[in-house]
Amino acid sequence: MDAEKAERVDALRGLEHEIGILLRRIRRVIGERAELVEPGLSSSAYFILGTLAEQGPRRASELAELFQLDKGAVSRVVHQLMELGLVVRQPDPLDGRASILIATDGARRRMVEVSELRRRQLQERLDAWDDGELEQFVAQLARYNEALADLDTEAAARRGADAADTSRALGIG
Numbered sequence: 584m585d586a587e588k589a590e591r592v593d594a595l596r597g598l599e600h601e602i603g604i605l606l607r608r609i610r611r612v613i614g615e616r617a618e619l620v621e622p623g624l625s626s627s628a629y630f631i632l633g634t635l636a637e638q639g640p641r642r643a644s645e646l647a648e649l650f651q652l653d654k655g656a657v658s659r660v661v662h663q664l665m666e667l668g669l670v671v672r673q674p675d676p677l678d679g680r681a682s683i684l685i686a687t688d689g690a691r692r693r694m695v696e697v698s699e700l701r702r703r704q705l706q707e708r709l710d711a712w713d714d715g716e717l718e719q720f721v722a723q724l725a726r727y728n729e730a731l732a733d734l735d736t737e738a739a740a741r742r743g744a745d746a747a748d749t750s751r752a753l754g755i756g
Contacts, residue, residue, distance in 0.1 A: 635686040
């Protein structure tokens, strides 16, 4: 292996290492944010609640598809959210046989508070970065995500419609 290839391999190993650290940190932070919204709230419930709060009402089947979870897992998460008073179920105005899930006003307010806290914390942590560095990092991270987007599609195709693996991986299946 020539020196240039060796440097590239080292850089890719470094990337894998840093992404691993980032993933562990994200898991921890998501758990902390969920607790700030409501003590005992699971990470998966936090993601589903965030979707309902930010994007509006959805059917449970849409959430299952969006998060690649089986319907049973979504049902358990929705049950938790309803028990905590963070989500309500109403008849779907487009199809009276179905229902939609809606984040309560209190849930939306809590999610906004946690989001504002998150941004303040990021601002404090990245205060030493100038605007150009931050913009460059965001652009490079977006480029990285775009480069890997086709891997998500390939993995989903290999997995087919079996969302149970994802549910189990998240600990909700």
